[in-house]
Amino acid sequence: MDLDTLRKKIDEIDQEVLKLLNERVRTAAQIGHVKRLEGSPIYVASREEQVLRKLGALNQGPLSDEAIRAIYREIMSAAIALEKPMRIAYLGPEATYTHQAALKKFGASIDYIAAPAIPDVFHLVAKGDADHGVIPIENSTEGAVSHSMDMFFESDLKICAQIFTPISHSLISLSQPNEIERVYSKDQAIGQCRNWLHAHLPNASIHTCDSTTKAVQIAKDDPKAAAIASILASDLYGVPVVAEGIQDRLDNTTRFLVIGKESSGFAKGVEFKTSFLISVDHKVGALEKALGVFSSRGLNLSKIESRPSGKTAWEYCFFLDVLGHFEEETVAAAVEDLKAFCPFVKWLGSYPNAK
Numbered sequence: 003m004d005l006d007t008l009r010k011k012i013d014e015i016d017q018e019v020l021k022l023l024n025e026r027v028r029t030a031a032q033i034g035h036v037k038r039l040e041g042s043p044i045y046v047a048s049r050e051e052q053v054l055r056k057l058g059a060l061n062q063g064p065l066s067d068e069a070i071r072a073i074y075r076e077i078m079s080a081a082i083a084l085e086k087p088m089r090i091a092y093l094g095p096e097a098t099y100t101h102q103a104a105l106k107k108f109g110a111s112i113d114y115i116a117a118p119a120i121p122d123v124f125h126l127v128a129k130g131d132a133d134h135g136v137i138p139i140e141n142s143t144e145g146a147v148s149h150s151m152d153m154f155f156e157s158d159l160k161i162c163a164q165i166f167t168p169i170s171h172s173l174i175s176l177s178q179p180n181e182i183e184r185v186y187s188k189d190q191a192i193g194q195c196r197n198w199l200h201a202h203l204p205n206a207s208i209h210t211c212d213s214t215t216k217a218v219q220i221a222k223d224d225p226k227a228a229a230i231a232s233i234l235a236s237d238l239y240g241v242p243v244v245a246e247g248i249q250d251r252l253d254n255t256t257r258f259l260v261i262g263k264e265s266s267g268f269a270k271g272v273e274f275k276t277s278f279l280i281s282v283d284h285k286v287g288a289l290e291k292a293l294g295v296f297s298s299r300g301l302n303l304s305k306i307e308s309r310p311s312g313k314t315a316w317e318y319c320f321f322l323d324v325l326g327h328f329e330e331e332t333v334a335a336a337v338e339d340l341k342a343f344c345p346f347v348k349w350l351g352s353y354p355n356a357k
């Protein structure tokens with residue numbers, strides 16, 4: 003076929019695609035109406051994952067599953083915006099890695115609010131100024147973001163989704179590396195580039211600041227300074243990248259959480275993760291007994307992290323991640339068991355265990 007004929011064919015296909023897309027978002031708007039009557043949440047992470055999994059199973063190519071997910075991310079974003087204008091608070095300012103994770107999850111049709119600090123994300127959602135919030139929770143190189151974890155002690159907000167984002171850091175500066183005297187970034191980002199900094203900028207002093215974006219703002223005003231941040235932040239502030247991919251591990255990935263007033267309901271065909279916060283008695287075998295509640299039911303405990311209780315020195319609480327949904331019988335029964343002997347058990351949410 004010649005070019006004109008092929009382009010005519012594309013135009014005809016686009017007409018059909020457009021008609022179907024509008025039909026799809028009109029149906030989503032109707033769903034939004036039903037949800038408003040029921041008072042149920044507009045964004046439903048488990049349903050989205052179910053739709054994406056079904057599409058993955060139906061897909062015969064040549065589009066990759068990744069491409070289907072990216073395309074549908076924007077279709078769903080537009081659908082949600084028609085159901086209700088939605089606001090997502092994230093740990094800002096603009097162009098942070100959390101901002102990028104939020105965009106990846108919610109797409110371009112949603113309104114975003116940059117919050118100055120992690121507690122502000124929680125407060126905006128709790129007050130109803132934002133429908134959901136996005137916060138970093140752990141990094142594959144540096145481990146837990148303890149400030150985020152500790153917020154769950156006091157907050158009643160629930161986890162409704164998780165987002166995994168590969169993190170590639172750049173050195174951003176008005177000067178070349180041999181002229182840099184000071185390096186600025188968020189503590190977590192500095193920790194992810196420790197070996198690189200030691201090898202390439204051994205004489206530079208290292209300074210922490212509130213965010214990777216803030217670091218770029220500093221580097222914009224101080225030619226002897228460099229920031230560790232994303233290429234997006236370098237573009238936004240017009241400060242050049244002088245070295246790329248400076249993180250110590252190639253597979254450096256951060257896990258972010260979406261928080262909201264409600265967790266994510268169960269959906270068939272979707273694998274779930276459930277997070278808990280517990281404390282155990284100061285007794286021999288108390289922690290082992292708590293963990294045994296899950297293993298005896300064949301439940302996979304995918305993570306355990308201890309944090310100081312915040313009440314008494316040298317007393318700890320434990321964050322647990324278990325594969326399964328709180329609405330599933332085995333998980334619910336395990337929790338009932340825990341409640342019988344643990345002084346404190348708090349369910350933090352069940353959400354799709356999508357990578």
Ligand SMILES: C=C(O[C@@H]1C=C(C(=O)O)C=C[C@H]1O)C(=O)O
Binds near residue numbers: 029044046053078082
């Ligand atoms: C349409 C719905 O609302 C939202 C949009 C979805 C979609 O476009 O498929 C899926 C889940 C929700 O986040 C729904 O709940 O089914």
